[in-house]
Amino acid sequence: MISDRVSADQTSTFPRFLDLAYPNIESAEGVWLSTTRGAKILDACSGGAMVSNLGHGAPDIVQAGARQAERIAYFYMDHFTNEPQEELAALLVAVAAPEMARVRFGSSGSEANETALRLARAYHVDRGEPARWRVISPAQAYHGSTMATLALSGRKHTLQEPYTPYLSHHLHIAPSTWRFDVTGEAALRELDQRLEEAGPETIAAFFCEPVSGAALPAYSSPDKFWLGLHQRREKHGFLICFDEVVTGMGRVGSWFAYQQLPIEPDIVTIGKGLGAGYAPISAVLCKQHVYDAVERGSRFFDLGHTWDGAPISCATGLAVLNAMIDQRLIERVRERGPRLLEQLQAALHGNPIVAEVRGRGFLLGIDLVDLPEEMHADERVEDIALGRGLLVTTTHSTQDGYAGDEVVFAPAFTSSDGELDMMIERLAATLGDVASR
Ligand SMILES: Cc1ncc(COP(=O)(O)O)c(C=O)c1O
Incomplete structure (x- = not known):
């Protein structure tokens, strides 16, 4: 019998944190997780990683995966294609991302971002510019845990160590937050400096x-x-890759977050919400001109992963996309989001440890004031929340100096008003x- 809380000395798994006793989750329905001890936890972060956007236990999605598994669950897309893959790609570019032309599927966000990197590089090589390989990106970022995606972040202390010997040397700029630059002008100046230092002819992409x-x-x-980034792309010829592993598939109240900004990417990735926790599936989407470069150049964009475009993952992704359309979930997030932010701001008003409350759609964030490192405010928030039957996620990137402790509030799109x-x-x-402790 596995116990209700599993610590490192009681398990054959290799846990992430060896000093943590992990509560054992048995089942879930909607936004309620149940532990083996019978405790109920309210899931305010879509499975903890902004994934389960349709809540847990959605019968239509489960059945779509099961029906596909009965027909055929898996084969390798190097040899064949399949209807769910074809249909999902067509629906994504018809409905969710009409600005994009082609889709390549993967399983995780890290895989999608690595594929985006390879695609940016292939684009330049196929157009006769092999000197372009470097990437510029904002430092306060996370794009995945593979060596190529880890190198895209500028968080040396809190993410990259001790793996720095394996990481390519990319270039970074500070984010335009209240700490550095509220207008975006300093970030543009830094971007110009990085372009100048590296030589713009060596830059393959801006990634963020x-x-x-x-x-x-x-x-x-x-x-x-x-707007400044767009001008520099026009002038210097690099590509813009957007990581929408979290925000893609409706999280901020539009299918993609870039649809709310005055700029479009050349390449964009999605992950988490595409499978919504019912299958591991991610994707890279690109504009026609990116595809054209490969079509007119080498005519192949090889390398991939065993599960790319597998029937069971694509059938599940297709069911998720259809559920979002049928249940009008983009509209729900767009319409309910502003009030959710107002409610959260009102509820936290006057709390002395809260510096800023931000939000777009069903993605909300709380920036805590800078607290002493030894307080581990992030861990305290997660522990106290769990004690109150609430799941939220935090980040603690203080050591790198670009941000402090952050709390993520990202409920499922299907959460009721009461929840x-x-x-x-x-x-x-x-x-x-x-605050009181
Ligand atoms: C913005 C962003 N990009 C990429 C990833 C990596 O995705 P995965 O963990 O599925 O590889 C994450 C994961 O949290 C993420 O938040």
Whole structure:
């Protein structure tokens, strides 16, 4: 019998944190997780990683995967294609991302971002510019845990160490937050400096989240920055890759976050919400001109992963996309989001440890004031929240100096108004407790 809380000395798994006893989750329905001890936890972060956007246990999605598994669950897309893959790609570019032309599927967000990197590189090589390989990106970011995607972040202390010997040397700029540059002008100046130092003819891409997920929840650069970035792309010929692993598939109230900004990417990635926790599936989408470069050049974009475009994952992704259309979930997030932000701001008003409350759609973030490192405010928030029956996620990137402690509040799109109210109540009580301690 496995116990209700599993610590490192009681398990054959290799846990992430060896000093943590992990509660054992048995089942879930909607936004309620049940532990083996019978405790109920209200899930205010879509499975903890902004994935389960349709809540847990959605019967239509489960059945779509099961029906596909009965026909055929898996084969390798190097040899064949299949109807769910074809249909999902067609529906994505017809409905969700009409600005894009082609889709390549993968399983995880890291895989999608690595594929985006390879595609940016292939684009330049196929157009006769092999010197372009370097990437510029905002430092306060997370794009995945593979060596190539880890190198895209500038968070040396909190993410990259001790793996730095394996990481390519890319270039970074500070984010335009209140800490550095509220207007976006300093970030553009830094971008110009990086271009100058490296030589613009060596730059393959600018890589970033258009609206940040966990690294700076719900933060987006000022429009001035996006407009300036677009001008520099026109002038210098690099590509813009957007990581929408968190924000893609409706999280901020539009299918893609870039659809709310004055800029479009050449390449964009999605992950988490595409399978919504029912299958591991991600995708890279690109514009026609990116595809054309490969079509007119080498005519292949090889390398991939065993599960790319597998029938069971694509059938599940297709069911998720159809559920979002049928249940009008983009509209729900767009319409309910502003009030959710107002509710959260009102509930946290006057709390001395809250510096800023941000939000777009169902992606909300709380920036805590800078607290002493040894307080581990992030861990306290998660522990106290769990004690109050609430799941939220935090980040602690203080050591790198680009941001402090952040709390992510990202409920499922299917949460009822009553459940949203209860999540806010529990979160406000949690942060009240942290402040008073
Ligand atoms: C913005 C962003 N990009 C990429 C990833 C990596 O996705 P995965 O963990 O599925 O590889 C994450 C994961 O949290 C993420 O938040």
